[in-house]
Amino acid sequence: MTLPRSFYERRTVEVARDLLGMVLVHGPCSGVIVETEAYTNEGDLAAHSAAGLTPRTKVIFGPPGHAYVYLSYGVHECFNIVAEPDGVAGCVLIRALEPLTGIELMRQRRPAEKRDYRLASGPGNLTRVMGITRELYGRDMTRGDFVVETPGATEPFDVTVTTRIGITKTVDLPLRFLIRGHRSVSR
């Protein structure tokens, strides 16, 4: 089942935690979400929305369940899903997936990686193998071929919470969520 807008219309940290174990789908490619980070509106200077409403950050302030895609370091795209009610800023960075379907296509998109379980281990790698680009900025993810679904059969897992990676401001908050011990999380 495709996650409905009500799933995303909650506090960002809850959405970030609950996305673990869900399946991100884009066309023929899909994977289990194993690592996320929350970017909130509560004294979070690392969040892009902290700088206010600009053409780039506009979507983060809009209705939940939409995609926020941006270019990082001039090289890689990063993919977030907007949370919180319309008018409240908040989004979840999807950092890593365990590949599920469309793996052949993912290998073609990252030929140097020999281990399938690492194809999407990191936000830049993930967007590359899933074919996620800024063309998908603002896309409604509650229907269509770019959505998040509940998994079929699920094995129980433990969630680990840590501080976020690769940021320079508000580094101390426990806002990174990952499936404990999973080999597909970023290094």
Place this chain on the structure above:
DNA sequence: GTTGCGATAGTCT
């Protein structure tokens, strides 16, 4: 297995 460094372009001051 680890650490260090350069590439790169969009965004905001």
Place this chain on the structure above:
DNA sequence: GACTATCGCAACG
């Protein structure tokens, strides 16, 4: 004009 929510490769153990 400075800054960045990263990656891959090279060098080393």
